[in-house]
Amino acid sequence: MAISFQLDATDQQARAGTMATPHGAVRTPVFMPVGTQGTVKGLTPEMVRDAGSQIILGNTYHLALRPGDELVRDLGGLHRFMNWPGPILTDSGGFQVFSLATQVKITDDGAKFRSHIDGSPLELTPERAVRIQENLGSDIAMVLDECPSLKETTPAKVRAAVTRTVRWAARCKACHTRPDQAQFAIVQGGLDIELRAECARELVAMDFPGYALGGFSVGESPESMHAALPACAALLPEGKPRYLMGVGRPQDLLAGVAAGIDMFDCVMPTRNGRNALAFTADGPIRLRNAKHRRDPAPVESGCGCYCCANYSRAYLHHLFAADEMLGPTLLSLHNVEFYLRLMRDARDAIIAGRYAAFHAGCLARWNAAP
Amino acid sequence: MAISFQLDATDQQARAGTMATPHGAVRTPVFMPVGTQGTVKGLTPEMVRDAGSQIILGNTYHLALRPGDELVRDLGGLHRFMNWPGPILTDSGGFQVFSLATQVKITDDGAKFRSHIDGSPLELTPERAVRIQENLGSDIAMVLDECPSLKETTPAKVRAAVTRTVRWAARCKACHTRPDQAQFAIVQGGLDIELRAECARELVAMDFPGYALGGFSVGESPESMHAALPACAALLPEGKPRYLMGVGRPQDLLAGVAAGIDMFDCVMPTRNGRNALAFTADGPIRLRNAKHRRDPAPVESGCGCYCCANYSRAYLHHLFAADEMLGPTLLSLHNVEFYLRLMRDARDAIIAGRYAAFHAGCLARWNAAP
Numbered sequence: 251m252a253i254s255f256q257l258d259a260t261d262q263q264a265r266a267g268t269m270a271t272p273h274g275a276v277r278t279p280v281f282m283p284v285g286t287q288g289t290v291k292g293l294t295p296e297m298v299r300d301a302g303s304q305i306i307l308g309n310t311y312h313l314a315l316r317p318g319d320e321l322v323r324d325l326g327g328l329h330r331f332m333n334w335p336g337p338i339l340t341d342s343g344g345f346q347v348f349s350l351a352t353q354v355k356i357t358d359d360g361a362k363f364r365s366h367i368d369g370s371p372l373e374l375t376p377e378r379a380v381r382i383q384e385n386l387g388s389d390i391a392m393v394l395d396e397c398p399s400l401k402e403t404t405p406a407k408v409r410a411a412v413t414r415t416v417r418w419a420a421r422c423k424a425c426h427t428r429p430d431q432a433q434f435a436i437v438q439g440g441l442d443i444e445l446r447a448e449c450a451r452e453l454v455a456m457d458f459p460g461y462a463l464g465g466f467s468v469g470e471s472p473e474s475m476h477a478a479l480p481a482c483a484a485l486l487p488e489g490k491p492r493y494l495m496g497v498g499r500p501q502d503l504l505a506g507v508a509a510g511i512d513m514f515d516c517v518m519p520t521r522n523g524r525n526a527l528a529f530t531a532d533g534p535i536r537l538r539n540a541k542h543r544r545d546p547a548p549v550e551s552g553c554g555c556y557c558c559a560n561y562s563r564a565y566l567h568h569l570f571a572a573d574e575m576l577g578p579t580l581l582s583l584h585n586v587e588f589y590l591r592l593m594r595d596a597r598d599a600i601i602a603g604r605y606a607a608f609h610a611g612c613l614a615r616w617n618a619a620p
Numbered sequence: 621m622a623i624s625f626q627l628d629a630t631d632q633q634a635r636a637g638t639m640a641t642p643h644g645a646v647r648t649p650v651f652m653p654v655g656t657q658g659t660v661k662g663l664t665p666e667m668v669r670d671a672g673s674q675i676i677l678g679n680t681y682h683l684a685l686r687p688g689d690e691l692v693r694d695l696g697g698l699h700r701f702m703n704w705p706g707p708i709l710t711d712s713g714g715f716q717v718f719s720l721a722t723q724v725k726i727t728d729d730g731a732k733f734r735s736h737i738d739g740s741p742l743e744l745t746p747e748r749a750v751r752i753q754e755n756l757g758s759d760i761a762m763v764l765d766e767c768p769s770l771k772e773t774t775p776a777k778v779r780a781a782v783t784r785t786v787r788w789a790a791r792c793k794a795c796h797t798r799p800d801q802a803q804f805a806i807v808q809g810g811l812d813i814e815l816r817a818e819c820a821r822e823l824v825a826m827d828f829p830g831y832a833l834g835g836f837s838v839g840e841s842p843e844s845m846h847a848a849l850p851a852c853a854a855l856l857p858e859g860k861p862r863y864l865m866g867v868g869r870p871q872d873l874l875a876g877v878a879a880g881i882d883m884f885d886c887v888m889p890t891r892n893g894r895n896a897l898a899f900t901a902d903g904p905i906r907l908r909n910a911k912h913r914r915d916p917a918p919v920e921s922g923c924g925c926y927c928c929a930n931y932s933r934a935y936l937h938h939l940f941a942a943d944e945m946l947g948p949t950l951l952s953l954h955n956v957e958f959y960l961r962l963m964r965d966a967r968d969a970i971i972a973g974r975y976a977a978f979h980a981g982c983l984a985r986w987n988a989a990p
Contacts, residue, residue, distance in 0.1 A: 288938060292945040294926075317913070317938040325916055325934055333930045543687070546695055556664075560703045564695055568658060568687040575662040575945060 252389065252432040253459055255491045259601040263480060263510040266600040269491050271337040271389040272430045273329065274304070278491065278512040279596050281503065281589040282307045282339060284520065287316070288332045291520050292579040293586070295334045301555060301583055302590040305337040305389075307515045310382050311346035315365055315372075319385035327387030339515070340388035342379045342422075342436075344395050345464070345496065356396060358414065376421040384428045390460065392495075393422035395436040397465050408440045415464075416452045423456055434460035434493060441474055443481050450485035461486045462493040463511070472502060479509035486510075500529060500592055501616065504609050507596050519589045523582030526570045530588070531612075533619025535563075537581065542567040555587035556580075622759065622802040623829055625861045629971045633850060633880040636970040639861050641707040641759040642800045643699065646674045648861065648882040649966050651873065651959040652709060654890065657682045658692075658702045661890050662949040663956070665704045671925060671953055672960040675707040675759075677885045680752050681716035685735055685742070689755035697757030709885070710758035712749045712792075712806075714765050715834070715866065726766060728784065746791040754798045760830065762865075763792035765806040767835050778810045785834075786822045793826055804830035804863060811844055813851050820855035831856040832863040833881070842872060849879035856880075870899060870962055871986065874979050877966050889959045893952030896940045900958070901982075903989025905933075907951065912937040925957035926950075 252272055259266040267278040283290045283298055286309045290298050298306060308328055313319060325331050328338055344361070347354060351363035351372075360375030376394045383391035395418060396411040403411075415438045426433050435458040439445035453461065463482050466475050479494070483506075486492045493513035494506045503514050519529065526537040530550040535542070537549070548558035549566060557566075557580040569577030592612075599608035622642055629636040637648040653660045653668055656679045660668050668676060678698055683689060692701050698708055714731070717724060721733035721742075730745030746764045753761035765788060766781040773781075785808045796803050805828040809816035823831065833852050836845050849864070853876075856862045863883035864876045873884050889899065896907040900920040905912075907919070918928035919936060927936075927950040939947030962982075969978035 287942040287944055288935070289944050289946045292949075294946065294949070312942075316942055317934070321914060321934070324914065325932060331932070331935055333935075544691060544694065562695060562701070564687070564691065565658070565701055565703075572657045572682075572686055574657055574659050575948065576659045576664065578945065579662075579664070579949075 251459060252428075252430050253491075255460070255489065257489070261600040261603050261605040262508070263483065264507050264596070264600045264605045265510055265512060266597045267491065267512055269512075271305070271432075273335065273337040273389050276304045276337055277597060279503075279507045279593045279600075280304055280513055281593045282513065282515040283586050283589075284309070284515055284517045285332065285334070286517070287312045288322075288328065290582075290586070292524065292575070292582045293520075295332065297556070297583050298334070298586065299336065301587040302594065303336070303586065305339060306334060308338055308340045308386060308388060309343070309346060310340050310379060310386070311343035311350065311374075313340075313386060314343060314382045315367055319382040323385035323387070329387065337389040338386075339390040340383045340386055340392065341495070342392040342394040343374055343382065344379070345397050347374055348397055356414075358417070360394070376418040377425045380422050380425050380433075384426075384431065387428075388431060390432050390434055391426070392462065393419045393433060393435050395419070395438055395464050397438065397468065398440075405442065408438075408442060409445060412438050412445055412449045416449060419453055419458075420456060423458070432459045434458055434462050434491075436462045436464040436495070437482070437485065438465045440465055441470060441478050443478065446482050447485055454487055458490075460491040460493065462495050464495050466494060467497045467502070472499070475502065476505040479506055479511070483510040500589070501613060503589070503592060504596065504612060507593075507600075508605065508609055514593075519585030520582040523585040524578040526566075526577065526581065528581055529585050531615060533616045537563060537566045537577075538570050539567075549581070549584050550588070553584065553587065553591075555584050557584040621829060622798075622800050623861075625830070625859065627859070631970040631973050631975040632878070633853065634877050634966070634970045634975045635880055635882060636967045637861065637882055639882075641675070641802075643705065643707040643759050644674070646707055647967060649873075649877045649963045649970075650674055650883055651963045652677045652883065652885040653956050653959075654679070654885055654887045655702065655704070656887070657686070658698065660952075660956070662894065662945070662952045663890075665702065667926070667953050668704070668956065669706065671957040672964065673706070673956065675709060676704060678708055678710045678756060678758060679713070679716060680710050680749060680756070681713035681720065681744075683756060684713060684752045685737055689752040693755035693757065699757065707760070708756075708758040709760040710753045710756055710762065711865070712762040712764040713744055713752065714749070715767050717744055718767055726784075728787070730764070746788040747795045750792050750795050750803075754796075754801065757798075758801060760802050760804055761796070762832065763789045763803060763805050765789070765808055765834050767808065767838065768810075775812065778808075778812060779815060782808050782815055782819045786819060789823055789828075790826060793828070802829045804828055804832050804861075806832045806834040806865070807852070807855065808835045810835055811840060811848050813848065816852050817855055824857055828860075830861040830863065832865050834865050836864060837867045837872070842869070845872065846875040849876055849881070853880040870959070871983060873959070873962060874966065874982060877963075877970075878975065878979055884963075889955030890952045893955040894948040896936075896947065896951065898951055899955050901985060903986045907933060907936045907947075908940050909937075919951070919954050920958070923954065923957065923961075925954050927954040
C-alpha cells in the first residue's frame with residue numbers, strides 16, 4: 251500500500267489522523283495548497299514549506315496540457331520538476347475539463363474537448379487520467395469522475411453522472427500500476443443523499459485506500475453544503491482518509507472537519523492573496539483599502555508568518571498600489587499560513603476534545619468582524 | 621562622516637575598496653540591485669541578501685510620488701518600511717523626472733512636471749530632493765542634477781546643464797542636515813571631457829564624500845562610453861568612492877571597473893529576468909526559446925544560486941510559458957546573483973593583480989557564445 255492512515259483522536263464526528271505517504275507523513279485535518287501548473291502561485295517551495303504545508307495539490311489537466319506529463323516524467327517526475335520533496339496529490343483533470351475546456355463531449359468512454367490554451371482537440375479517458383498521474387508520480391492520484399454543475403443539470407443527469415463515475419472508478423482501478431501511488435475514489439451525487447449513498451456503497455466495495463467527496467462548491471449554497479456534509483462523510487469508511495475536493499472558505503473547512511473530513515484543497519488563499527484580500531482571525535481585510543495606507547500594524551496581529559513578522563499593512567497597501575509582485579507573494583504566503591494554522595488548531599482542539607468550542611469560537615470571531 | 625572609504629588594492633586603474641556605511645560595510649567594486657518602489661521587483665529582501673547583495677538602490681522620484689517620503693519617514697524610514705537592514709543608496713529623482721514625467725519645465729530653481737501616475741503637478745528642487753532623501757533615510761543620497769539626453773540636446777544645452785548641476789550641488793550640500801547620511805555629487809558633461817573636467821573640478825572643490833558620473837547610458841554607443849570612462853573616472857578624487865549611475869550590461873561594468881569605478885546600479889538583471897533572459901558566463905540565454913523545453917540543465921552550470929541549484933531550464937521554460945510569477949522571480953534572482961558574482965570575481969582579480977586577464981577572459985567567453 252502506498253499510503254496508510256490511522257486515527258489519532260476523534261471528537262464527535264471530527265477526526266485527527268496521520269497519513270503516511272511515500273514522501274512523508276501528513277497530520278490531518280490538513281489543508282493542501284494548490285500548485286495548479288507545477289508551482290503554488292507566487293511562492294517558492296521553501297515558502298510553502300515554511301508556512302507549514304505538509305502536502306500540496308497539482309492539477310492533472312493543466313500539467314498534461316503544459317508542459318506535458320511525459321516531459322515531467324522524463325525530467326524525474328513532478329516532485330523533482332517543481333522542487334517539492336513532500337507529498338503531492340493530483341486531481342484527475344475531470345473537474346477542469348468541465349469548467350475550463352471548450353466543446354466538451356462526454357461519452358461512456360471519456361471526455362472529448364478542446365484545450366483552453368490553444369483549442370487543440372484532446373481526450374481524457376479513465377485510463378488516460380491514470381496514465382497522466384502515473385507519469386507525474388504523485389503520492390495520491392484521483393480517479394476520473396463526472397462532475398455536473400448543480401446549477402445546470404437535472405436529477406436524471408446527476409444520476410447518469412453517478413453511474414458513469416462508478417464505472418470510470420472501476421476502470422481507473424483496473425489500469426493503475428504504480429505501487430508507490432495511492433488512488434482515491436470520488437463520490438458524486440450532488441445534494442441527493444440517497445444517490446450519494448448508492449455511489450459510496452459501490453465505490454467502498456471496490457476498496458480504495460481513500461475517498462473524496464466531489465461535486466461540492468459548484469453552485470449550491472454554503473448552507474446546503476454544510477447541511478449535507480455530515481451524512482455524506484458518514485458514508486465513507488472510518489479507517490480511510492476522507493477528502494472534500496475544492497472546498498473552500500475557512501468556515502467551510504471547519505464545517506467539513508466537524509463532519510469528519512480529513513483533507514481539503516482550495517485556491518482561495520493564493521487567489522485572494524493575489525487580489526489583496528487577507529484572511530485573519532478577525533475576518534478578512536482588503537489591503538487596497540485606503541484605511542491601511544499609513545497603518546504600521548502587521549496584516550494579522552499575533553501571526554508568526556514571514557509577512558506578518560516583517561511588514562506593515564502600509565507596506566502591503568503600497569505594494570498593491572504600485573502593482574509590485576512582492577504584494578501578491580507576501581499575501582499569498584500569509585493566507586496559506588492562515589489556512590494551515592486553522593487546520594493545526596483544529597487538530598489540537600480535536601485531540602483535546604474541545605473541537606465544538608473551537609469551531610464556535612472561530613465563527614463568533616469572524617462574524618463579529620466589522 | 622556618515623561613510624568612509626579605503627582602498628584595499630589597485631591594479632592599473634582598477635580598484636578594490638571598502639566603504640563603511642551606517643548600515644554595514646560594502647566591498648567594492650559593487651553592483652547595487654535596484655529597488656525602485658521600495659522592493660527589488662519579484663524578490664524578498666532575504667533573496668536579495670542571499671544572492672550576495674551588500675547595498676541596494678531606491679528611487680527618490682517613485683517613492684516621493686508613492687507612497688510618499690513623509691509616510692515612509694513616519695513608518696520608520698525606508699530600511700524598516702521595506703525590511704532591508706543593509707545599506708541603501710537613493711538617487712535624486714532628477715533622471716526619472718527627465719525620463720518618466722510629462723510636461724517637464726526646468727528653471728534655475730528646479731524642475732516642474734506632472735506625475736506619470738496621475739498627472740498631478742509637482743516640483744523637484746535641490747532642497748526638495750535632499751528633504752525627500754532625508755525622509756527616506758538612505759545611507760547615501762545623491763544631489764539633484766540635470767541630465768540631458770545625448771540624443772536630443774546641443775553642446776550649449778550640455779554646458780547649461782553642467783552649470784546648473786554645479787549650482788544645484790552647492791544648494792544640496794547647503795541644506796543637507798542628516799549626519800547619518802552621506803551625500804554624493806554627480807559629474808555631468810556628456811562625452812565632452814573638457815566639460816566633464818570643469819564640472820568635476822568645481823564639485824571636487826566642494827568636498828563631497830563620494831562622486832558619481834551621470835549622463836552615461838542615455839543614448840551614446842557603448843564604445844563611446846567605454847572610451848570616455850577612464851578619463852572621466854580620473855577626474856574624481858582617488859580616496860573617495862566613484863559611482864557610475866545606471867550602468868549597465870556586464871561588459872559595461874567590467875569596462876567601468878577597468879576605468880577605476882567602484883559602484884554600479886542597473887535594472888537590467890531584474891528587468892531581463894522578468895523577460896526570461898538569463899545572464900550566464902557563456903553569454904545570455906532566452907528561456908522562452910523552444911530549445912530549452914526539455915533541457916534538464918540548470919540556467920547556468922556551476923552557478924550556486926537558488927535558481928540554478930534547484931531548477932532546470934525546462935522548468936523555467938514552463939513557468940514562462942504558463943505565465944507563472946515564479947519564473948520572473950527565479951530568473952531575477954539568478955541574474956542578480958550573476959551581477960554580484962561578476963563584481964566579487966572582479967574584486968578578487970584586482971586584489972590578485974590579474975584584472976586585465978580576468979576582464980579579457982570574460983569578454984572572450986561572452987563573445988564566443990553562440
